[in-house]
Amino acid sequence: MHKTIVVVGASRGIGKSIVDLFARDTLNRIVALSRNVDEMNRHFSKYENVNCFKLDLNGADVRSKSTAIFSNLDSIDILINNAGKLVNKPFLELTHDDINSSYKVNITSVMETTQAALSKMTKGHIVNISSMGGFQGSVKFSGLSAYSTSKAALCSFTELFSEEYKDSEIAMNCLCLGAAQTEMLEEAFPGYEAPVSAEKMAEYIVDFALSANQWIKGKIIPVSLSTP
Ligand SMILES: NC(=O)c1ccc[n+]([C@@H]2O[C@H](COP(=O)([O-])OP(=O)(O)OC[C@H]3O[C@@H](n4cnc5c(N)ncnc54)[C@H](OP(=O)(O)O)[C@@H]3O)[C@@H](O)[C@H]2O)c1
Incomplete structure (x- = not known):
């Protein structure tokens, strides 16, 4: 069945791998968002069903800019809030901008993008991509206090949104990812080798986004090979 994602x-x-996977089903229509629209246009030009738009979650007017991007869509079936900003610095070295921009990208703008998407959703699935660092009781890492607290806020938002929308057919769930081999991980922890590739993590997220809303709503789910 045709889906707008x-x-x-x-x-x-x-996120790039998520779009690759969704785009293989030519019935899907995908809207890809980030700051680097040139790279998205270059990489996704092989697909006819992907449209790319620039959106800076650290910029002004995220709700109105997202609303303008979504205005040409009939409806949205799946929203994946995957963008994230990771600052790895000792607590006392965090600047005001480090803390503010982490919260802006990882939670404030996620809420505002979601507000915009809701104007096009009567049913469907919103998947928030959080981190094991934001999952209560998980192993914590020094240097991630701005990042992981903002990801914990994303978990909390998932529960609060779900209470407010419990009588609707819109499900929101939150996946707390463990380490996956990406540019973000390599920049923050040079030389660290994650047990999971970006492509494998994307496979899980795509399957989850397509089907899990039949059974679960408002859940915060650890997606990690390590314990706790
Ligand atoms: N990789 C891991 O080990 C890991 C573990 C736990 C959780 N996660 C979470 O998983 C998600 C994906 O992570 P990743 O490792 O794939 O990260 P990544 O390689 O750094 O990619 C992050 C994506 O977010 C976008 N983004 C960042 N800042 C943005 C902004 N201001 N406005 C719009 N888009 C922005 C980036 O696009 P532009 O730079 O082009 O804007 C990029 O497409 C993130 O939410 C991350 O926190 C990752």
């Missing part, structure tokens, strides 16, 4: 943070890493 919005992927935020699609220029590299897991």
Whole structure:
């Protein structure tokens, strides 16, 4: 069945692989968003069913800019809030901008993109991509206090949204990812080798986005090979 899918943070890493997977089904129509629209246009030009738009989650007017991008769509079936900003710095070295921009990209703008998408959703699935660092009781890493607290807020938003929309056919769930081999991970932890590739993580997310909303709503799910 034809689905319209919005992927935020699609220029590299897991988001790029998510779009690749959705685009293989030519019945899907995909809207790919990030700051690097040139890279998205270059990489996704092989697909006729992908449209790329520039959206800066760290910029102004995210809700109105997203609303303008979505205005040409009849409806949105799946929204994947995948974009993320990771700052790895000792707590006392974090600047005001480090903290503010982490929260802006990882939670404030996710909420505003979701507000915009809701004008096109009567049913469907919103998948928030959080981190194991934001999952209560998980192993924590020094240097990630701006990143992981903002990802914890994304988990909390999932529960609060789901309460407010519990009588609707819109499901929101949150996946707390463990380490996956991407540019973000390589920049933050040079030399670290993750047990999962971006492509494999994307496979899980795509399957989840397509079907899990039949059974679960408002859940915060760890997606990790390590314990706890
Ligand atoms: N990789 C991991 O080990 C891991 C672990 C746990 C959770 N996660 C989460 O998984 C998601 C994907 O991670 P990844 O490793 O694939 O990251 P990545 O390689 O850094 O890709 C992040 C994506 O987010 C976009 N983005 C960043 N800042 C943005 C902004 N201001 N406005 C719009 N888009 C922005 C980037 O596009 P532009 O730069 O072009 O804007 C890019 O497409 C993130 O939410 C991350 O926190 C990843």
